[in-house]
Amino acid sequence: xxxxxxxxxxxxxxxxxxxxxxxxxxxxxxxxxxxxxxxxxxxxxxxxxxxxxxxxxxxxxxxxxxxxxxxxxxxxxxxxxxxxxxxxxxxxxxxxxxxxxxxxxxxxxxxxxxxxxxxxxxxxxxxxxxxxxxxxxxxxxxxxxxxxxxxxxxxxxxxxxxxxxxxxxxxxxxxxxxxxxxxxxxxxxxxxxxxxxxxxxxxxxxxxxxxxxxxxxxxxxxxxxxxxxxxxxxxxxxxxxxxxxxxxxxxxxxxxxxxxxxxxxxxxxxxxxxxxxxxxxxxxxxxxxxxxxxxxxxxxxxxxxxxxxxxxxxxxxxxxxxxxxxxxxxxxxxxxxxxxxxxxxxxxxxxxxxxxxxxxxxxxxxxxxxxxxxxxxxxxxxxxxxxxxxxxxxxxxxxxxxxxxxxxxxxxxxxxxxxxxxxxxxxxxxxxxxxxxxxxxxxx
Amino acid sequence: xxxxxxxxxxxxxxxxxxxxxxxxxxxxxxxxxxxxxxxxxxxxxxxxxxxxxxxxxxxxxxxxxxxxxxxxxxxxxxxxxxxxxxxxxxxxxxxxxxxxxxxxxxxxxxxxxxxxxxxxxxxxxxxxxxxxxxxxxxxxxxxxxxxxxxxxxxxxxxxxxxxxxxxxxxxxxxxxxxxxxxxxxxxxxxxxxxxxxxxxxxxxxxxxxxxxxxxxxxxxxxxxxxxxxxxxxxxxxxxxxxxxxxxxxxxxxxxxxxxxxxxxxxxxxxxxxxxxxxxxxxxxxxxxxxxxxxxxxxxxxxxxxxxxxxxxxxxxxxxxxxxxxxxxxxxxxxxxxxxxxxxxxxxxxxxxxxxxxxxxxxxxxxxxxxxxxxxxxxxxxxxxxxxxxxxxxxxxxxxxxxxxxxxxxxxxxxxxxxxxxxxxxxxxxxxxxxxxxxxxxxxx
Numbered sequence: 001x002x003x004x005x006x007x008x009x010x011x012x013x014x015x016x017x018x019x020x021x022x023x024x025x026x027x028x029x030x031x032x033x034x035x036x037x038x039x040x041x042x043x044x045x046x047x048x049x050x051x052x053x054x055x056x057x058x059x060x061x062x063x064x065x066x067x068x069x070x071x072x073x074x075x076x077x078x079x080x081x082x083x084x085x086x087x088x089x090x091x092x093x094x095x096x097x098x099x100x101x102x103x104x105x106x107x108x109x110x111x112x113x114x115x116x117x118x119x120x121x122x123x124x125x126x127x128x129x130x131x132x133x134x135x136x137x138x139x140x141x142x143x144x145x146x147x148x149x150x151x152x153x154x155x156x157x158x159x160x161x162x163x164x165x166x167x168x169x170x171x172x173x174x175x176x177x178x179x180x181x182x183x184x185x186x187x188x189x190x191x192x193x194x195x196x197x198x199x200x201x202x203x204x205x206x207x208x209x210x211x212x213x214x215x216x217x218x219x220x221x222x223x224x225x226x227x228x229x230x231x232x233x234x235x236x237x238x239x240x241x242x243x244x245x246x247x248x249x250x251x252x253x254x255x256x257x258x259x260x261x262x263x264x265x266x267x268x269x270x271x272x273x274x275x276x277x278x279x280x281x282x283x284x285x286x287x288x289x290x291x292x293x294x295x296x297x298x299x300x301x302x303x304x305x306x307x308x309x310x311x312x313x314x315x316x317x318x319x320x321x322x323x324x325x326x327x328x329x330x331x332x333x334x335x336x337x338x339x340x341x342x343x344x345x346x347x348x349x350x351x352x353x354x355x356x357x358x359x360x361x362x363x364x365x366x367x368x369x370x371x372x373x374x375x376x377x378x379x380x381x382x383x384x385x386x387x388x389x390x391x392x393x394x395x396x397x398x399x400x401x402x403x404x405x406x407x408x409x410x411x412x413x414x415x416x417x418x419x420x421x422x423x424x425x426x427x428x429x430x431x432x433x434x435x436x437x438x439x440x441x442x443x444x
Numbered sequence: 445x446x447x448x449x450x451x452x453x454x455x456x457x458x459x460x461x462x463x464x465x466x467x468x469x470x471x472x473x474x475x476x477x478x479x480x481x482x483x484x485x486x487x488x489x490x491x492x493x494x495x496x497x498x499x500x501x502x503x504x505x506x507x508x509x510x511x512x513x514x515x516x517x518x519x520x521x522x523x524x525x526x527x528x529x530x531x532x533x534x535x536x537x538x539x540x541x542x543x544x545x546x547x548x549x550x551x552x553x554x555x556x557x558x559x560x561x562x563x564x565x566x567x568x569x570x571x572x573x574x575x576x577x578x579x580x581x582x583x584x585x586x587x588x589x590x591x592x593x594x595x596x597x598x599x600x601x602x603x604x605x606x607x608x609x610x611x612x613x614x615x616x617x618x619x620x621x622x623x624x625x626x627x628x629x630x631x632x633x634x635x636x637x638x639x640x641x642x643x644x645x646x647x648x649x650x651x652x653x654x655x656x657x658x659x660x661x662x663x664x665x666x667x668x669x670x671x672x673x674x675x676x677x678x679x680x681x682x683x684x685x686x687x688x689x690x691x692x693x694x695x696x697x698x699x700x701x702x703x704x705x706x707x708x709x710x711x712x713x714x715x716x717x718x719x720x721x722x723x724x725x726x727x728x729x730x731x732x733x734x735x736x737x738x739x740x741x742x743x744x745x746x747x748x749x750x751x752x753x754x755x756x757x758x759x760x761x762x763x764x765x766x767x768x769x770x771x772x773x774x775x776x777x778x779x780x781x782x783x784x785x786x787x788x789x790x791x792x793x794x795x796x797x798x799x800x801x802x803x804x805x806x807x808x809x810x811x812x813x814x815x816x817x818x819x820x821x822x823x824x825x826x827x828x829x830x831x832x833x834x835x836x837x838x839x840x841x842x843x844x845x846x847x848x849x850x851x852x853x854x855x856x857x858x859x860x861x862x863x864x865x866x867x868x869x870x871x872x873x874x875x876x877x878x879x880x881x882x883x884x885x886x887x888x
Contacts, residue, residue: 330527
C-alpha cells in the first residue's frame with residue numbers, strides 16, 4: 001500500500017441529495033494507506049514523496065461502484081437458466097443446478113465474479129451465498145471489499161443460524177477490515193418466523209445487520225397477504241429484522257404501507273432491475289422509495305438471472321425504467337441516478353462515511369475511467385456519459401483499500417488464466433440438471 | 445478487396461423463424477470481392493490462394509448489425525438534451541440546437557457516428573437526416589453501407605420533395621452499391637397529406653422506398669384520431685406511402701387495427717427502445733408485431749435521445765422490455781431476439797437476400813467477436829452472451845462489402861484523431877441554444 005498519488009485527474013462528485021453532479025478538472029488525489037488524504041489542484045504535491053504515481057491525464061476518478069446484493073459464485077452457471085418464468089427459473093433450473101455445488105466451486109466462482117466486478121469498476125459487494133469461508137478466501141486473495149452473508153433456509157433448522165453466526169463472528173473485520181459480515185436468512189417465504197427471529201437475535205448479539213430477499217414480486221406480497229394477512233415487509237417487522245441495519249433485496253412488491261413502514265427503520269434497498277426484467281416482472285417503485293428517503297443501492301443479483309455483474313447496466317436500466325414507469329422523461333435525472341450509485345450504495349452497504357466519495361478521510365476505493373472512447377465524443381456532458389454510455393472496458397484502473405488491483409486493464413493480484421481454467425474444468429459437473437433434485441422448492 | 449479468408453472461426457446462424465440459434469465451430473469463411481463464396485470446415489481452403497487471411501481462432505463470426513433508423517450526425521450534440529419530456533426535447537432543445545447545423549457539420553458528425561457504429565459492429569445504417577450529400581461522402585470515405593434519406597418537413601414546401609428526390613436519384617447505387625437511397629418525409633404530424641402523396645409518388649418513380657417517423661407515441665395516435673378521425677398509420681395508407689417498401693420508425697402508438705393494416709403492405713418497423721424509455725414513453729408492441737409477421741429491425745434513433753449508436757443495447761433492451769410488458773420471462777427468447785437483429789434488420793433495410801447471414805451469396809458484411817472476456821465466462825451459452833452480455837469492445841474486426849474496415853480494433857479507412865478534432869472544434873457553435881429559434885415546432 002504505502003503512499004499513492006493519482007496525478008492530474010478529473011474528479012467526480014455528486015451531492016447526497018442527488019441534485020448536482022460535478023467534474024473538477026486537474027486534481028491530484030493523495031492516498032495514504034487505506035484512505036484518501038487530500039484532493040487538491042494538480043502540481044501542488046511532490047511526486048517524489050509517493051511510492052506509486054498514476055498519471056490520470058484525461059481520466060476521471062470516481063468512487064468504485066458498490067454491488068449491494070449479489071450471489072457472485074453463481075457466475076459459474078452463466079447462461080444456464082434463460083427465458084424462464086420465476087417458478088421455472090427456481091424449481092426446474094437454478095435450485096437443481098445448485099444441488100451440484102461443491103465448496104471449492106465457491107472459491108473459484110467467487111474469484112471469477114470478483115474479476116468481472118473489478119474489470120468493470122465494482123469495488124465492493126454485499127454477497128449472499130453458501131460455503132462463505134471459501135468466498136472469504138477469494139475476497140482476501142484478490143484484494144476486494146465484501147460484506148459476506150452465509151445464506152440459509154428455514155428448512156436447514158435453527159442450528160444453521162448458529163453455524164452461519166459463527167462464520168459471521170469469525171470473519172467480521174477480516175482481510176484488514178475489507179471483509180465485514182452480515183446474517184443472511186434467504187427470504188420470508190423460505191424461513192419461518194422463528195428462524196427469522198433467531199437470525200435477528202444472532203445479528204443483534206454480533207452487532208451486525210441482516211441481508212434478506214423480500215417482496216421480490218407482487219405475487220409474493222399477494223400470497224403473504226392471503227396466507228397470513230400481512231405483507232412480507234410486515235413479517236420482517238414482526239420478527240425484529242427491520243430493527244437491525246438490513247439490506248432488503250428487491251422489494252418490487254412493496255405496498256405504499258410497506259414504504260411508510262420501512263421509513264421508520266434503518267433499512268436500505270438493493271435494486272437489481274435487469275433481473276426483474278429478464279424474469280418478466282415489474283420493477284421496484286424506486287421513485288417512491290427515493291421520495292420516502294429510503295437508501296437505495298445498485299445490485300446485480302446473481303449472474304444466472306442477471307447475465308452479468310456489470311453495475312453500469314443496472315444504473316442505466318434503473319434510470320430508464322423509472323422514466324418509463326412514471327411516464328416522464330424528467331424522472332430520475334442523471335445526478336439522482338449517480339447519487340444512488342455513489343451515496344445510496346455506500347449507505348445500503350453500511351459504510352456511508354467510508355465509501356462513495358472522492359474526499360479526504362474516505363477509503364481509497366477508486367476507479368479511473370478513460371473517457372477517450374468514440375462512444376463518449378464529443379464530451380458535452382460527462383455525467384450523462386457515466387449513466388448512459390459507459391462501457392465496462394472504459395474502466396482502466398481500480399484501487400481498493402489503497403491497493404491498486406488493476407492498472408491499465410492488467411489485474412495485479414490474481415492469475416486470471418488460472419481462474420478461467422479452474423472454472424472451465426468445473427463446467428460439466430456444475431451443469432448437470434435433474435429437476436427433481438433441488439435444494440429448495442419455490443412456492444411464493 | 446480481392447480474396448479474403450477468415451480462418452478457423454465459430455460461425456453464428458439463426459433461423460428466420462427465430463426458433464433456433466446455432467454456433468458452428470472450426471469453420472472457414474471464404475470471401476471473394478463483395479460476397480461470401482463459401483463457409484466450410486477449417487483446413488479445406490489453401491491460405492495461399494487468398495490476398496488476406498484473418499486468424500479467427502476463438503472468435504465468433506456473425507453478420508454485422510443493421511441500424512434501421514438513425515440520425516447519425518446528431519452524435520454532434522451527445523448529452524445536450526437530457527432528462528426531458530418529448531415536448532421539451534423537441535421544442536426547447538433538439539430543434540433549436542439543429543438551427544445551428546452547417547452542411548459541413550454533417551460530414552464530420554456522420555464520420556464520428558460511423559466510427560462508433562463500426563467499433564461496435566454495426567455495418568449498415570438507414571439514416572434520415574439533412575444535407576445528405578455530405579453524409580454520403582462520409583459513408584463513401586469510411587467504407588460503410590447506408591440507406592440514405594434526405595429528411596424534409598411539409599413546411600419546406602413541395603419543392604423540397606423534388607430536391608430530395610434529386611439527391612435520391614443521384615446517389616442511389618453510389619459507392620459501388622454500398623449507398624442506396626430512400627425518400628424521407630419527417631412524419632405525418634409535420635407533413636400534410638399532399639406532401640406525403642408527393643413523397644410517395646417520387647419514391648415510386650425512382651423505384652425506391654420511404655422512411656418516415658410514425659405513431660412515435662400513443663399521444664400522437666390519439667391526437668390524430670381527435671383531429672381527423674384516423675390514425676397516423678391510416679394517414680400513411682391514404683396517402684399511398686404504405687404501398688411502397690417503407691421503414692416505419694417507432695410505431696409505439698400502433699393500435700390493433702393499425703397492426704392488421706400494416707400486415708397488408710410491404711412495410712417494416714424500426715425499433716429504438718432506449719429512446720422511448722429515456723423520454724418516459726411506453727415501448728412498442730413488438731411481440732404483437734412479430735406475431736403478425738411484420739418485419740422488425742433494431743435502431744438507435746439519434747444519439748441526442750439514445751446517447752449511443754450501440755445496437756447491442758437496443759437488442760438487449762428490446763428483449764428485456766418485451767418480457768416485462770408481457771409479464772412473462774418466456775417472451776422474446778434469445779433466438780427470436782437474434783433473428784430480429786439479423787434477418788429482421790436485413791428485411792426492414794430492404795436487402796434480405798444480401799445481408800443478415802453468414803452464407804454463400806450474401807454480401808460480406810461480417811463482424812468478428814472475441815468471446816474471451818471475463819464477462820462471457822464460462823461459455824455455457826454463446827447466444828445468451830450475444831444478447832445479454834456483449835460489450836461493444838468485444839467486436840474486434842469488421843468487414844463491410846468484403847473490405848476490412850477495422851482489424852483488431854484498428855480502423856483502417858479513417859483517421860480517427862482528425863475526426864475527433866474536427867468534431868471538437870464544432871462543439872461551441874453547435875451547442876448554442878436559443879429556444880425561440882427552432883427548425884420546427886412539435887405539437888403532436
